[in-house]
Amino acid sequence: MNEKEIQSFSLSRLLEYHELRPGDLYYDGCLIASRVDSHCDIRSDLFRYPIRINALALVFCSKGSITLTSNLTHRQLSEHTLYIHFPGSILQVDPIEGVELYAVICEEEFIRRINVDLKLLSRLFLRLERQPLLQLDDEQWQEIMRSFDEISHERDLYRDDAYSIEILRSAIRMLIYKVSRIIDRYSECPHTEQDVHSPRNRQEEYFQRFMNVLTQHYTQERSVGFYASQLNLTPKYLSTLIRQTTGRTASEWIDDYVILEAKNLLKYSTMSIQEISYSLNFPNQSFFGKYFKTHTGQTPSEYRMSR
Incomplete structure (x- = not known):
């Protein structure tokens, strides 16, 4: 590698x-x-x-x-x-x-x-x-x-x-x-039939499915619409479910995963910032830099140099 x-x-x-x-x-x-x-x-x-x-x-x-x-x-x-x-x-x-x-x-x-x-x-x-x-x-x-x-x-x-x-x-x-x-x-915690089909458990199930898709695609896809289509939901309904379940929007979850990966690459890889931006499917380094600073308050270079 x-x-x-x-x-x-x-x-x-x-x-x-x-x-x-x-x-x-x-x-x-x-x-x-x-x-x-x-x-x-x-x-x-x-x-x-x-x-x-x-x-x-x-x-x-x-x-x-x-x-x-x-x-x-x-x-x-x-x-x-x-x-x-x-x-x-x-x-x-x-x-x-x-x-x-x-x-x-x-x-x-x-x-x-x-x-x-x-x-x-x-x-x-x-x-x-x-x-x-x-x-x-x-x-x-x-x-x-x-x-x-x-x-x-x-x-x-x-x-x-x-x-x-x-x-x-x-x-x-x-x-x-x-x-x-x-x-x-x-983990021995049996559920009744009513529990399994409760609205809260359905929301939890959708959230888990959302997270499963997110962990597979977040380096390439940042659109709520993409994840909603994977779950056969509308973007608005997916966002509502995720907010009701976690108190955070689907966009926030997506952005946090992308930023977490970017931080990981900036600190522990020798990839250039341009290479990192392309690996995370940003159109160019400038777009990635603005995205990163919006969510962290630092430019990618500043974060890479921080101790």
Whole structure:
């Protein structure tokens, strides 16, 4: 891939920015980080601006709190909460202080290699696509911590032999399935027939369909009319539904996604501003510059140079 086109961070590329600390474990496409606190060498500048991460991440907050933005939605992790980052989502993190985290970051191929049913996992995790933050009770938290302790213990005993490899793989697989069980229990929320067909749920369904189309086409399409036609609705009706569901217009959602991608490209690619404008389907650099400044208060050059 051309260097200019890279705007997503794989796990291996993240590790180029963050050296492993004592106590961290990187194994075959999976990073286990225990008790990461704000006094350690965390290069938060990497996450100060929007960044797309192509890996599944499970982040557990054991102390303090941290605020992050995932695909335009603000989340706050507090004590004993679990946050799930879906591959390809764009993440931005506020400056952190006084917080302790545990994290598991897995490449998709690693999950396959340890024989976790990826289709089952994907269906389960997608239940939390709009609310990927869970509050764990004491029993759930202690069970997760026992898994981290077990992985840490196996890391210390690890020898490069078939037995150690399989024990470590099993311990990581166990942690993933424990998280899956917690998600499954949280998502057990049966609806009555009346609930399913309520106006509110229909609005939610249209909003989800709108977001699915938006995430596929926002780099090329900025017209509400395009998205309305994809959903077989009129632009006016789509805008009304989105505003009633989220309090924001369809145009605002579209613009925010375009700006988020533009910020990502300006900070983490070597594409010129003209190349970025063309990649986002603007007719020219001038039009892109005016659009960007209208929504951010800065020109693309000013944003690229900001720290």
